[in-house]
Amino acid sequence: MEHALDSLDGLTAHQVTMEIGEHRGWAALRVQKLKEVAAADEPTFVMLDGLEFRDGAIDVEVAGDVLPDAVGGARGFIGVAFRIAPDCSRFESMYIRPTNGRAEVQLRRNRATQYFSYPDYKFDRLRAEAAGEYEAYVDLAPAEWTSLRVVVSGGTAKLYVHGAGQPTLWINDLKLGGDASGAVGLYVDNGTDGFFRNLKVTPA
Numbered sequence: 001m002e003h004a005l006d007s008l009d010g011l012t013a014h015q016v017t018m019e020i021g022e023h024r025g026w027a028a029l030r031v032q033k034l035k036e037v038a039a040a041d042e043p044t045f046v047m048l049d050g051l052e053f054r055d056g057a058i059d060v061e062v063a064g065d066v067l068p069d070a071v072g073g074a075r076g077f078i079g080v081a082f083r084i085a086p087d088c089s090r091f092e093s094m095y096i097r098p099t100n101g102r103a104e105v106q107l108r109r110n111r112a113t114q115y116f117s118y119p120d121y122k123f124d125r126l127r128a129e130a131a132g133e134y135e136a137y138v139d140l141a142p143a144e145w146t147s148l149r150v151v152v153s154g155g156t157a158k159l160y161v162h163g164a165g166q167p168t169l170w171i172n173d174l175k176l177g178g179d180a181s182g183a184v185g186l187y188v189d190n191g192t193d194g195f196f197r198n199l200k201v202t203p204a
Contacts, residue, residue, distance in 0.1 A: 001051055003199045005029040005060075005186075014088055015044045016188060023063050023195040024145060031186060031194045032067070038190075041122035043088040045081045045185030048201065053082055054181035055204035058150045062186075063195040064098045065143040070191025075099045076142050077189035078196075079114075080150050082157075083176060084183040091118050092174055093187050094150050094159045101140025111135045113159060113168050117175035138168040145197075153204065154178035 003010060006020060006027040015037050021030035033044045064078030079095025093116050100112040115134045116123045126134040138161045140146060149160040151167075155178035158167035174180070184201055188194040 001048070001201045003048065005197045005199055010049045012047045012049055014047060014185070015042065016046060018046050021195070024143075026145070026197055028063070028195040028197040029186065031188050031196065033188050033190060033192065040124075040189055041093070041116050041118060042189075043081075043084070043091060043118060044189060045084075045187040046196075047084060047183045047185045048199070051184055051201060052181055053152075053184050053201060053203060054179075055153050056151075057200075057202045058082060058152075058184055059147070059198070059200040059202075060186065061145050061147050061197045062096070063143055063145050064096065064188070065193050066099060067191050067193050074191025076194075077187075077192050078194045079187050080148060081185035081187045082150065082152060082182070083180040084185050086182070089119065090176055090180070091182065091185070092116075092157065092176055092180070093118065094148075094157060094169065094171075095187055095189070096138070096140055096146065096148070096161070098140045098142040098144070098146070101138060109137050112138050112140050113161070115157065115159070115169060115171045121175045134169075134171065136169045138162070
């Protein structure tokens with residue numbers, strides 16, 4: 001299934017705003033998290049209608065930046081949610097933190113990409129219980145178009161960035177298990193001005 005993300009057809013917003021805009025010369029889906037959803041790693045995404053996804057590949061181009069009125073700690077969080085339950089009560093996600101990619105603090109650079117699983121394994125729990133296992137470095141810059149590819153198979157998910165031949169982040173223990181399935185979503189978090197284009201979902 002392919003969607004250029006230059007129209008709102010076939011899309012449903014959940015705890016975000018969505019509109020068609022333009023970013024760096026390209027028509028794109030613009031997504032921002034609702035301000036009343038204050039907690040991090042929540043079900044805040046635009047879902048692709050009519051798709052049940054278990055295993056396969058999700059390709060999309062994203063551009064994330066920090067909104068002018070964002071609170072401290074905003075990083076331009078943007079990425080993909082998958083295996084979203086019909087009531088949005090559970091899902092898996094892999095996202096990037098664009099402002100971390102070239103930060104002048106090594107620890108922030110090490111946290112340029114992230115996996116989390118809603119509702120029980122948000123980033124802070126994973127970081128506390130298994131530091132460094134669910135996040136990794138990759139070169140990023142705010143507001144630049146960045147290609148993401150998420151490949152899911154059973155209990156494993158791999159995140160590829162910039163069309164690289166090797167994954168930046170490799171997760172072997174998806175917290176919802178290998179048999180989960182559900183919708184695919186375009187994810188943003190606190191303080192992000194997010195743009196998406198050229199979504200392609202290829203079921204296994």
